[in-house]
Every structure is written in structure tokens, then in C-alpha cells.
Amino acid sequence: MLKNVHFGPSVLPFLLVLPQIAVTLVFFIWPASQALYQSVLLEDAFGLKTEFVWFRNFEELFSDPHYWSSFEITVVFSFLVAFLAMSFALVLALLADRVIKGSGTYRTLLIWPYAVAPVTAGALWVFMFNPTLGIVAYALSALGYEWNHQLNGGEAMALVVMASAWKQVAYNFLFFLAGLQSIPKSLIEAAAIDGAGPGRRTIDIILPLLSPTTFFLLVINIVFAFFETFGVIHAVTAGGPAGATNILVYKVFNDGFVGLDLGGSAAQSVILMIIVIGLTVVQFKYIEKKVSY
Amino acid sequence: MARVVLEGLRKTYPNGFQAIHGVDVEIEEGEFLVLVGPSGCGKSTLLRMIAGLESITEGQLSIGDRVVNNLEPSERNIAMVFQNYALYPHMSVYKNMAYGLKIMGLPKAEIEERVRKAAAILELTDEQLTRKPRQLSGGQRQRVAMGRAIVREPSVFLFDEPLSNLDAKLRVQMRLEIKTLQANLGITSIYVTHDQVEAMTLGHRLMVLNAGNVEQLGTPIELYQRPASLFVAGFIGSPAMNFADARIDAAGKNITISGQAALPLGDGGMLEHGGRDVILGIRPEHLELVADAPDAVPMTVSVVEQLGADTLVHGHFGESKSNLTVRLDGIRHIKRGETLPIRVTPDHLHVFDPKTEKRL
Numbered sequence: 001m002l003k004n005v006h007f008g009p010s011v012l013p014f015l016l017v018l019p020q021i022a023v024t025l026v027f028f029i030w031p032a033s034q035a036l037y038q039s040v041l042l043e044d045a046f047g048l049k050t051e052f053v054w055f056r057n058f059e060e061l062f063s064d065p066h067y068w069s070s071f072e073i074t075v076v077f078s079f080l081v082a083f084l085a086m087s088f089a090l091v092l093a094l095l096a097d098r099v100i101k102g103s104g105t106y107r108t109l110l111i112w113p114y115a116v117a118p119v120t121a122g123a124l125w126v127f128m129f130n131p132t133l134g135i136v137a138y139a140l141s142a143l144g145y146e147w148n149h150q151l152n153g154g155e156a157m158a159l160v161v162m163a164s165a166w167k168q169v170a171y172n173f174l175f176f177l178a179g180l181q182s183i184p185k186s187l188i189e190a191a192a193i194d195g196a197g198p199g200r201r202t203i204d205i206i207l208p209l210l211s212p213t214t215f216f217l218l219v220i221n222i223v224f225a226f227f228e229t230f231g232v233i234h235a236v237t238a239g240g241p242a243g244a245t246n247i248l249v250y251k252v253f254n255d256g257f258v259g260l261d262l263g264g265s266a267a268q269s270v271i272l273m274i275i276v277i278g279l280t281v282v283q284f285k286y287i288e289k290k291v292s293y
Numbered sequence: 294m295a296r297v298v299l300e301g302l303r304k305t306y307p308n309g310f311q312a313i314h315g316v317d318v319e320i321e322e323g324e325f326l327v328l329v330g331p332s333g334c335g336k337s338t339l340l341r342m343i344a345g346l347e348s349i350t351e352g353q354l355s356i357g358d359r360v361v362n363n364l365e366p367s368e369r370n371i372a373m374v375f376q377n378y379a380l381y382p383h384m385s386v387y388k389n390m391a392y393g394l395k396i397m398g399l400p401k402a403e404i405e406e407r408v409r410k411a412a413a414i415l416e417l418t419d420e421q422l423t424r425k426p427r428q429l430s431g432g433q434r435q436r437v438a439m440g441r442a443i444v445r446e447p448s449v450f451l452f453d454e455p456l457s458n459l460d461a462k463l464r465v466q467m468r469l470e471i472k473t474l475q476a477n478l479g480i481t482s483i484y485v486t487h488d489q490v491e492a493m494t495l496g497h498r499l500m501v502l503n504a505g506n507v508e509q510l511g512t513p514i515e516l517y518q519r520p521a522s523l524f525v526a527g528f529i530g531s532p533a534m535n536f537a538d539a540r541i542d543a544a545g546k547n548i549t550i551s552g553q554a555a556l557p558l559g560d561g562g563m564l565e566h567g568g569r570d571v572i573l574g575i576r577p578e579h580l581e582l583v584a585d586a587p588d589a590v591p592m593t594v595s596v597v598e599q600l601g602a603d604t605l606v607h608g609h610f611g612e613s614k615s616n617l618t619v620r621l622d623g624i625r626h627i628k629r630g631e632t633l634p635i636r637v638t639p640d641h642l643h644v645f646d647p648k649t650e651k652r653l
Contacts, residue, residue, distance in 0.1 A: 186379035189346050190441075194393035195367035204392070208383040 032273065038266030057267035066243065067251070067268075074247040077161060078225035084165040085221055086214070089172030094202065096173070097180045107177070114170035118231030125163040126236050149237065153244030156237045160245050163236055164229045172217050179213035180206065219283040223276060248272055295357035295370070295448035295481055296322055297343065302352035304338055304505075312338045314505045315352070323479040325472075327496030329486055330528070335505040336485045337453055343483060344373050344451050357448055367396075372442035373451040377458060378434045380426040380441075387422040390440045411443040414474070432463045439474070450475070452484040456491065468494060489529055493517070501525050523650040526574045526643055532605060534643070535580075537615035539573035541566050541644075548573060548642065550590075550613055557588065557639050566644070566653055574643035577605065577620035580635050589634035592617060597627050606633070 042053045061067050092110060099106055113121070128136045131148040140147045149155040183206060191201045207214075230249050233239060239246035239254055246254065249272065256265025297320040304313040312335045320326045328336040341347040343354060345366035354362055361369045380389050387408060394404040412422055415436040426434055435455060442450055455471070456464045472495055475482050486492055492499050493513040501508040501516065501524070509521040513529075520526035526534045537550045545567035547555035583589050590610050598605040604625040607618050619635060627633065644653045 184377060184379065186375045186377055187381060189344075189366075190373070190375060190379040191381075191392075192346070193344065193366045193371065193373050194441075194445075195396040196392075200396070205381060 035266045035269045035273070038262055039270045041263050041266075043262045053263070057263045058271075061264060061267050061271075069243065070246050070248055070251045073157075073243075073245065074226065074249075077157065077164075077229075077245070077247050078222050080157075080161045081164045081168065081225040081229070082218060082221035084161060085168035086172050086217055088165065089169045089217075090176050090210075090214075092169070092173050093176035093180055094206075096177055110173050111170045113167055114174075116167065118164075118167060118228065119235045121167045122160075122163050122232040122235030125159060125166070125232075129159055149241075151241055153241055156241055156245050160229070160233055160236050163232045164225060167232070168221055168224055172221065175213055175217055176210065179210045183209050215286060216283070219279055223279055227272070227276065296320060296355075297449055297481060297483070298353075298355040299343075300353045300355075302339070302342065302354060303350050304335070304342060304347065305350045312505050313342070316500075316507055318500060318507075318510060320481055320483065322481055325475050325482045325484065325495060325497045327484045327486060327492040327499045328502060329489060329492035329496075329499055330502035330508075332487055333504075334502040336487075336502050339502070340451055340453055340483060340485045343449075344371060345369050369449075370447050371449045371451055372445045372447040373453065374435075374438045374442050374455045376454040378426070378438040378455075380434060380437055382426055385423055385425060386417065386429070386437050386440075389426065389437060390422075390444050393441065393445050407444045407446070408440075411440040414443065415440050431459050432467060435459065435467055436470075439471070443474075443478070448481065450480050450482040452482065454486055455484075456486070457488070464491075471495065489531065493529070499529075501528060519652070520574075520643060521652050523572065523574070523645050526645070526652075530576055532577050532618050532620065534574045534576050535615070535617050537573050537575075537610075537613060537617070538647070539571055539644075541569050541571060543568045548644070550610055550615070556590070556637055556642065558642065558644075563644065563653065570647060571653060572645040572647050572650075574645060575637055575641065577618040579641035580617075580619040580637055582619070582621055582625075582633055583636045584634060586634065586636050589636045592619070592633045592635045594627055594629055594631045594633060597625075597629065599624065608633075610635075 039057055040052060040054055042051045042056065043049075096103065096106060096110070116124075126134075128134050129147060129149060131137050131146075131150060134147075137147040147155060149159045187205060187209075188201060191205050196204060226247075227249050229247065230253065233245055233247060233250045234253075237245045239250045248268065252265050252268045252272065255261045255268065259265075299316050299318045299320075302313060302316045303311070305311050316339060318326070328339060330336050338347060342349050343356075345361070345364060345368075349362050353360055356369055356371070380386075381392065384392065390408045390411060391404050394407060399407075408422070412419075417433070417436055417440065421429065421433065426437065429437065438455065452471070456467055459467060468491055471484075475495075484491075484495055486495075496513060498510060498512055499516055500510045503524050509516055509525045516525060516529050520529060520534075523536070527536070539548050539550045541548050541558070541563055542555065545558070545564035547557055548571070549555045550573060592606075592608050592610055594606055594608040596607040598607070601624065602622075604621045604623070604627065605618055606621060606625075606627055607616065609615060609617050619633075645651065646653055
């Protein structure tokens with residue numbers, strides 16, 4: 001029987017984890033506790049006095065119709081981004097899996113958008129869709145459609161969804177491709193001998209075997225859409241028009257740093273924190289129970 | 294059930310590598326043909342060409358009375374058992390077996406009947422039919438893989454090293470089961486293996502492949518008794534055949550192993566090869582220990598392996614450098630360094646040309 005080796009007391013292990021603990025303390029625990037603390041305070045706009053108000057910030061938030069509409073917008077936005085980014089990535093991965101010649105180049109090219117910063121991605125899409133300058137807007141107007149995402153909330157939403165999904169496709173593609181390549185080839189061949197054509201094989205064999213990857217990506221994409229699309233929103237619509245793309249994370253910024261309602265903004269970020277903790281728990285709980293093969 | 298005919302079958306990969314250099318064989322209805330050879334010899338490629346998983350570069354493949362070169366795997370009326378079983382991990386055993394039938398569009402009742410019948414043949418219980426493949430042992434998975442092949446009621450079974458993932462004991466048991474099953478169903482079967490014992494025990498005929506060429510095609514006993522080349526001689530039989538450089542005397546009556554005592558050639562000698570340098574092959578089981586025989590050759594012992602049923606004695610003839618293995622019955626007490634009188638019966642000498650490596 002092998003037993004765990006025990007060494008005498010030493011400071012080395014503590015020294016080794018110290019940098020990680022320091023980073024977590026400074027960049028997560030400290031700001032997070034500040035947010036928790038701020039969320040129960042009421043501060044005047046000039047920063048002259050602070051009042052402890054218990055949960056009034058939260059009560060106000062939950063009775064605010066703007067907050068609920070932002071919540072709805074966030075859900076719609078996340079669903080659309082996750083769905084679009086994942087379905088498009090899946091199609092690309094299925095195609096790339098069949099490419100034999102030049103597959104390296106093809107894959108590298110598909111990964112590039114992931115290296116583009118969200119703000120830059122947003123700026124690119126704004127240029128294409130700008131109602132007066134954009135080439136796509138110009139093409140659409142030639143087809144008889146007047147595109148103006150600065151006035152039309154639906155178009156604004158479509159644009160931020162496209163920009164965000166475009167960025168996330170690369171990431172999803174990588175995972176889907178890795179998932180596809182880990183499916184034993186003989187399974188596909190067995191299905192071919194069983195008489196299943198390419199479409200049928202995809203539905204009956206490949207997609208079920210990809211389900212662990214799909215679930216993992218679903219959580220990752222929702223988290224991405226919730227929290228990391230700030231740059232895209234900021235560059236493309238700044239939450240407008242009339243709050244049509246004002247997702248929760250953008251509202252935190254807007255209310256706190258533009259509206260200077262520090263307490264309310266902190267309360268919102270606490271709620272966001274609870275959501276992301278919930279998503280992470282779901283992911284860890286179910287990723288363990290993934291379909292094994 | 295169908296005849297399978299391969300005519301001049303060739304496979305060249307796009308990078309110019311020739312995997313199969315022309316294979317001709319007619320596999321009779323109900324025959325069990327084993328493709329055997331070392332890894333990389335092209336046996337799996339050839340099987341996959343028959344299955345339709347690899348394209349055929351040249352030649353013609355017929356199953357039954359149809360040429361199937363350009364047909365999809367599913368249209369060839371074959372079933373294949375893969376090395377790793379290739380069971381669908383997310384489906385129950387029942388669904389695994391029923392999947393192909395469902396695609397064929399058979400009515401539910403008939404699917405059920407066929408699956409139950411195959412399960413009964415393979416002794417799979419109802420409870421096992423509801424399980425997922427990962428909940429089964431290796432041998433049970435193997436049975437399911439065979440069940441999936443049986444339910445299709447194909448005209449040809451293809452096996453791609455189906456036993457190589459099993460442990461030694463189970464392999465022997467499944468080997469018997471496959472042999473019995475094939476004999477009972479009478480379905481033409483093509484079986485790929487690198488294991489010569491599997492090949493010898495299962496096949497009606499064996500095709501030995503080496504680097505994409507057919508070395509020899511014949512019954513197991515033909516291959517054992519008259520190997521057509523050095524390669525086949527070394528490949529078939531365990532422990533492997535002994536080889537030594539030798540010379541036939543001018544009269545063609547005797548053969549001498551590098552400076553040692555002459556061994557008489559049987560059947561009136563090999564007059565036409567008199568005076569030639571050759572390679573002599575002798576199987577370990579065709580050497581015997583004889584006391585005081587006039588034609589015995591002294592062998593110096595270097596290693597003795599006791600197997601219980603047999604004793605393997607390794608050593609060499611006198612000054613000769615070539616290693617020699619002798620297989621003796623039962624338990625023998627022989628020591629390292631001893632000299633043993635060994636005799637070869639003339640009928641069991643195999644003589645090969647050192648240049649062409651073909652049998653003389």
C-alpha cells in the first residue's frame with residue numbers, strides 16, 4: 001500500500017500559493033466586498049455624506065420597471081448570442097472536420113476573431129452598419145431597406161447580437177472541433193455501414209456525443225453575453241436607442257459612473273455576482289455528470 | 294450468403310503510397326477467410342476496401358453477382374465488427390442492435406424479433422439489452438458488436454481484429470464462439486488479424502499479406518506444411534521456424550549447415566539444386582532428441598524454457614552461429630551448456646532460395 005508522503009512543516013507551499021492568493025484578494029475579494037458594502041449605503045452625488053440604508057437600494061431596484069426591462073433585454077440578448085454563436089460554430093466545425101487539405105490554415109483563420117478585442121469588434125461592425133457611412137447599410141438601402149440602428153431598437157439589438165456572436169464563434173468553433181475529433185472514427189463508420197447518411201449520422205450519433213461540449217459552451221456563452229459584451233455595447237450603441245440594448249452589465253456602468261448612483265449600481269453588481277455564482281455552480285455540478293463514452 | 298470475388302484489387306493513396314499491390318481471390322459462399330500479416334501489411338486496408346470505407350484505386354470487387362466498387366458501405370449488404378467494437382455509447386444495447394434495422398425501415402415488430410433472436414444466439418439477457426455499452430464487460434461488448442452484425446442478416450461478415458482488446462483467456466473463448474457462430478450461420482466471413490494462432494484456428498483459408506502483397510493463400514495446414522516463402526515460414530508457427538544458412542552438396546543428396554554434419558534430403562534429394570547456397574528452415578517441433586542415432590547432430594544448449602506441456606531448448610549446432618530452438622514434449626531436465634544429440638526427419642526440411650526468399 002502506498003501512503004501519501006508527509007513532509008515536515010515548511011513555508012514553501014504557502015509561498016507558492018501566495019501570488020495567486022494576493023491576486024485574488026486584490027482583484028476579486030476586495031472589490032467584491034466593496035460592492036457588497038456600497039450596496040447597503042446611500043451616497044449623495046457630491047460624495048459629501050454617506051448613509052447606511054440597509055436594503056433600500058435593492059428594494060428600489062426591484063420596484064424599478066427600467067431594471068426589469070434591462071433584465072428582459074439581457075435574457076433575450078444572451079439567448080440570441082449563445083444560440084447564434086453556437087449554431088454557427090457547430091456548422092463551421094462540422095464542415096472543418098471534413099476538410100482534409102489545408103485544414104490548418106482554415107482553422108487558424110477561423111480562430112482570428114477571438115483575438116480581436118470586444119471594443120474593436122464593436123467598432124468594426126459600427127463601421128459596416130453606420131447609417132450614413134456603412135457599406136452594409138448602403139447595400140441594404142440599395143435593396144430598399146433603410147437601416148438605422150441609432151433609431152430602431154430592434155436593429156440595434158440585432159447589431160450588438162451579431163457583433164458579440166461573431167467574436168464568440170471562434171471560441172465555440174475550437175471546442176466543437178476538438179469535441180468532433182474526439183469521437184472515434186469507427187463509430188461514424190459503423191453508422192455508415194448501418195446505412196445512415198451524413199445528415200442522419202450527425203443527428204443520431206455526432207450531436208448526442210457532443211452534448212457535454214454543447215452544455216459546457218452554453219454556460220460559457222451565457223456568461224460571456226452577460227458580462228463580457230460590455231465593450232461591444234459601449235462601442236456600438238451605448239445601451240441605446242432608448243435603452244433597447246441596455247443590458248444589466250451596461251446598466252451597472254451607466255447608473256454608477258454616468259448617473260453617479262453608487263449605491264444602486266453596487267446593488268446591481270451584487271445581483272450580477274449572484275447570477276454568475278449560480279451559473280458556475282450549475283456548470284460544475286453538471287459537467288461532472290457529462291455523458292461519458 | 295454470397296461469393297466475394299476480388300480481381301486485381303489495388304490501393305494507392307493520394308500521396309503515392311501503394312498500400313495494396315493487386316489482390317486476386319475468390320471467397321466461396323460460407324467460407325471463412327482470414328487475412329493475416331504483421332501491422333502495416335495492408336490487411337485492414339484491404340478489409341476496409343471490401344467494406345467500402347476506403348475507395349478502390351484499381352481492380353474489381355464483387356459481392357454475390359454485383360460489382361460493388363462504387364456502392365456505399367450500406368448498399369453492399371455487409372456487416373462489420375470493429376476492433377474497438379464501435380458501439381454507440383449513448384444508446385442502449387437494444388438500440389445499438391436495432392439502429393441499422395430502423396434505418397432500413399423495417400416494422401417495429403420485425404426489428405424486435407430480429408434483435409431478440411440475435412440476443413438469444415449470443416446469450417445476452419433481457420436485462421443486458423437495456424444497459425448502456427459502458428456498463429458491459431469487454432466480452433459482452435464484443436457480443437453486442439456481433440449481435441449488431443447478425444441482425445442485419447448480411448451476406449458477408451467482416452471482422453477487423455475483433456479480439457485484440459480482450460484478455461488472453463476471453464480471447465480463446467470468443468475465438469471458439471466466433472468459429473461456432475460462423476459455422477452455424479454459414480455466412481461468408483472475412484477476418485483480419487495479426488495473431489497467427491487466431492488465423493490458424495479460425496480460417497478455412499488464410500491469406501498472408503506482407504507489405505501489400507499476397508505472400509501465400511491456402512488452408513492453415515498447407516501454409517504450415519509448405520510455406521511458399523521465408524516470410525510465411527517465419528510467420529506461421531509458434532515458436533517460429535529456425536533458419537540457418539546451408540549448402541546442398543553437389544550430388545543434391547545432403548544439406549550441410551555451415552560446416553556441420555550433413556543432413557540427408559528426403560524424396561531422392563534435390564538434384565537440380567546441387568551445389569547451391571540455400572536457407573534451411575526447420576520447425577522447433579520437428580527436431581527430436583535421440584540417443585546414439587548415427588545421423589544425430591550435436592547441439593549446444595544456451596537457454597531452457599520450461600512450459601510444463603513442452604520444454605523449449607535454445608542453442609546452436611556445434612560451431613554454427615545460427616540460433617536454434619527445439620521443442621520437446623513434457624518436462625525435461627536439461628542444463629545450460631549441455632550437448633544434446635538432435636535429429637531432423639528429412640520430410641520436415643524447408644529449403645529456400647536466399648535471393649528470392651521463395652521455397653525451392
